[in-house]
Amino acid sequence: MNNTPTLENTELEELKRIAKKIRYNIVKMIGLAKSGHPGGSLSATDIIVALYYKLMNHDPKNPHKKDRDIFVLSKGHGCPALYALLAEFGYFDKEELWRLRKVGGLLQGHPSISIPGIEANTGSLGHGFSVAVGMALGCRLDKLNNTIYVLLGDGECQEGQVWEAAMAAYHYKLDNLIGFVDRNKLQIDGCTEDVMCLGDLKEKFKGFGWDVFEIDGHDFQEIVNTVNTAKSLKNGRPKMIIANTIKGKGVSFMENNVGFHGKAPNEEQLEKALEELSQ
Numbered sequence: 001m002n003n004t005p006t007l008e009n010t011e012l013e014e015l016k017r018i019a020k021k022i023r024y025n026i027v028k029m030i031g032l033a034k035s036g037h038p039g040g041s042l043s044a045t046d047i048i049v050a051l052y053y054k055l056m057n058h059d060p061k062n063p064h065k066k067d068r069d070i071f072v073l074s075k076g077h078g079c080p081a082l083y084a085l086l087a088e089f090g091y092f093d094k095e096e097l098w099r100l101r102k103v104g105g106l107l108q109g110h111p112s113i114s115i116p117g118i119e120a121n122t123g124s125l126g127h128g129f130s131v132a133v134g135m136a137l138g139c140r141l142d143k144l145n146n147t148i149y150v151l152l153g154d155g156e157c158q159e160g161q162v163w164e165a166a167m168a169a170y171h172y173k174l175d176n177l178i179g180f181v182d183r184n185k186l187q188i189d190g191c192t193e194d195v196m197c198l199g200d201l202k203e204k205f206k207g208f209g210w211d212v213f214e215i216d217g218h219d220f221q222e223i224v225n226t227v228n229t230a231k232s233l234k235n236g237r238p239k240m241i242i243a244n245t246i247k248g249k250g251v252s253f254m255e256n257n258v259g260f261h262g263k264a265p266n267e268e269q270l271e272k273a274l275e276e277l278s279q
């Protein structure tokens with residue numbers, strides 16, 4: 001893999017600043033909604049920031065342009081991260097963030113294509129991965145030179161549908177498909193290895209014919225370098241990046257705390273979290 005640093009220090013600092021702002025908005029919107037999934041939104045933030053700020057060809061003013069790169073959030077419950085990111089780019093009015101999960105609000109608890117910038121309805125785990133495989137096949141048939149990105153949860157990889165999709169992507173030689181597994185090692189009610197062990201996910205995807213990489217999912221340099229390497233390998237194999245992350249990343253009392261999978265912070269916790277994310 002190409003380990004030459006591609007990001008200047010100033011770019012790295014800027015990405016970290018943006019990610020902190022996104023995390024602040026994630027926690028604030030879930031706190032105001034009094035419901036939502038902070039843990040898996042915070043673990044996925046850096047991957048999503050790196051994709052939209054450094055890697056993807058996308059245009060908020062023309063969200064459906066034909067040659068755009070596409071991102072599917074298969075772990076749809078992590079949508080506060082994507083909503084905060086899309087708002088930052090102006091896909092929709094930032095004020096919508098504070099109406100998360102409210103009747104009449106644009107942003108509901110799981111992604112919907114009625115929201116500008118959202119490419120697929122997701123939330124039923126496993127489903128988004130299959131959608132992304134279909135998109136990659138469709139884009140290739142249309143002779144587009146774009147990349148389809150998809151983000152899965154590690155708990156999500158316990159779904160049978162994930163492995164059907166993995167088989168299909170290999171069968172159709174979809175080297176325009178780059179997946180990430182947000183490997184935070186926790187799911188809704190415990191450690192992935194206790195609930196239904198995933199074992200060596202790297203070897204599992206390799207066994208299904210994918211090129212597989214393993215990275216620190218909070219290291220922007222590694223994310224960008226690895227995606228660039230994956231994109232350069234036009235060898236007929238789909239690519240999977242196992243990204244080791246921390247559930248709840250950025251808020252001390254949410255980090256590695258399964259209790260914050262799908263629970264909003266109370267008022268006191270919200271204040272503390274926002275204070276930490278303001279520093």
Ligand SMILES: Cc1ncc(C[n+]2csc(CCOP(=O)(O)OP(=O)(O)O)c2C)c(N)n1
Pocket residue numbers: 037039040041043075077078123124125126152153154155156157182184186187188247261
């Ligand atoms: C098919 C399906 N079954 C159950 C759920 C309920 N559910 C929502 S999130 C979740 C846990 C997912 O764990 P993981 O993929 O590891 O997500 P993360 O830890 O990154 O938030 C479950 C079981 C669902 N959304 N879809």
